[in-house]
Amino acid sequence: MTEIAYYPGCVSKATGREYDISTRSVARVLGIELIELDDWSCCGATHVPNETLAVGLAARNLTQSELPVMTTCSICYSNLRNAIRRLEDNGLRARVNSLLERRYKSTRVMHVVEMLSESLANRELPIKLSCLKVSPYYGCLLTRPGNGIDSPEHPRVLEDMVKMLGAEPLESPLKMLCCGGPIFMPREDAALESTYHILLSAKRAGADAIMVVCPLCHLMLDAKQGAIERRYGVDLGMPVLYITQLAGIALGLGPEELALEMNSISPLPLLERVYQSMTRD
Amino acid sequence: MSEVAFTEEVIRLAGDEIRTCIQCGTCSSSCSTAHLMDNSIRKLVHLVLEGRKSEALASESIWLCTSCLLCTVRCPRGIRPKAVISALRQICEREGSVSRDASFEKIFMDQIRSRGRISEVLLSAAYALRNPDAAVPIMEMGIELLSRGKVSLNAGVVKGMDEIERIFRELGND
Incomplete structure (x- = not known):
């Protein structure tokens, strides 16, 4: 069994619970043992303008395990990858290490997208998703500023994932427009405007669902979708699935193991359609 | 903080490359909230280099940045415009902004x-x-x-x- 250190991030305990639950369920099926990072702390998200302090906060998490570290949040991922780059500087590394209980040496950080790409390749999936058109939404920090996972300008990794899961990927021109999540509390109008355009673009393209890889994107596109519909006077009703929820469906997991009932826009009708299309075949 | 000291402080925090800005506007044209801003990111960099501290710090744009980093990916000079924003936020916070x-x-x-x-x-x-x-x-x-x-x-x-x-x-x- 492969062992991976899991950094859930602060959101996993509340607004992103279905991401945490579905990640753990999918890992179990894939034979991956996720070991929650001991005493993990906040990576600083996008709210620590002092860059040295931000590196220190992220670095602490990189010293909590010898195993490769997997995170599901694109903000945590970008911050941890950035810390690794900055800690190549000997002066900064010595300074940060003088503050930490355990010294930072080096480590591998991956996004759950990478974990799934590796472990789903060439795997026979019991549930066929071929009746679903899925618009993959990258958001900003999965690939930026240059996290090594894919091109920050023309990424394909999520389209490839949708295909690997047996669904049809629909490319949206706004797939990398920021959802506005980081400023939604102090600047709600600006944030909702971005989210609205992303949802509308997927709807116009004829998507059955949007697939996301970050809990903040999910909060904006799913939990705030009702508020957006009221504000703009539109009917969207667009299910927004975490990559782990979609992968879990294809792997044959049920709604409870994937916490599908926690999504604001219910994905259960889609699930029904998937099961019906299979009985027809 | 004098005008020169302000410019130098932002450069210390956000990197020396700022001095090489050619004002091409790639950052502003990549920005997802540019249409809501009073000063574009390009203009903010200009204000910093000219030492126009009060104008720069009073700009709403500092707070409309979502930290999406597309500007940073695209700058042809290797400047990190988001780091300029962070530096300006940090200076605002140090100076006791209560916004x-x-x-x-x-x-x-x-x-x-x-x-x-x-x-x-x-x-x-x-x-x-x-x-x-x-x-x-x-x-x-x-x-x-x-x-x-x-x-x-x-x-x-x-x-x-x-x-x-x-x-x-x-x-x-x-």
Whole structure:
């Protein structure tokens, strides 16, 4: 069994619970043992303008395990990858290490997208998703500023994932427009405007669902979708699935193991359609 | 802080490459909230290089940046415009700005410093107390999340708080 250190991030305990639950369920099926990072702390998200302090906060998490570290949040991922780059500087590394209980040496950080790409390749999936058109939404920090996972300008990794899961990927021109999540509390109008355009673009393209890889994107596109519909006077009703929820469906997991009932826009009708299309075949 | 000292401080925080800006506007044209800004990112860099501190710090644009980093990916000079924004935010906060945006960042960082992790409930409550006009949308979202079982009152406290405190104390004034 492969062992991976899991950094859930602060959101996993509340607004992103279905991401945490579905990640753990999918890992179990894939034979991956996720070991929650001991005493993990906040990576600083996008709210620590002092860059040295931000590196220190992220670095602490990189010293909590010898195993490769997997995170599901694109903000945590970008911050941890950035810390690794900055800690190549000997002066900064010595300074940060003088503050930490355990010294930072080096480590591998991956996004759950990478974990799934590796472990789903060439795997026979019991549930066929071929009746679903899925618009993959990258958001900003999965690939930026240059996290090594894919091109920050023309990424394909999520389209490839949708295909690997047996669904049809629909490319949206706004797939990398920021959802506005980081400023939604102090600047709600600006944030909702971005989210609205992303949802509308997927709807116009004829998507059955949007697939996301970050809990903040999910909060904006799913939990705030009702508020957006009221504000703009539109009917969207667009299910927004975490990559782990979609992968879990294809792997044959049920709604409870994937916490599908926690999504604001219910994905259960889609699930029904998937099961019906299979009985027809 | 003099005009020259202001320019030098931003450059110290955000990198020497800023001096090489050719004002091409690639950053502004990549920005997802550019249409809502008073000064474009390109203009902010210009204000910094000219030492126009009060204009730069008063700009709403500093707080409309979502930290999406597309500007940073694309700058042909290797400048990190987002780092310029962060430097300006930091200077605003040091100078005691009490704007809603600055208060949000302060609450966020105070929470990391006191608990090691963010509790969305405590974060939202603290922010709404300081900014009552935000209370309605926050409560609206809270009700939606509560109905889905996604509100946690127990975010836990990190055990290694001594370490967190050392990180803030030693790196927080950089």
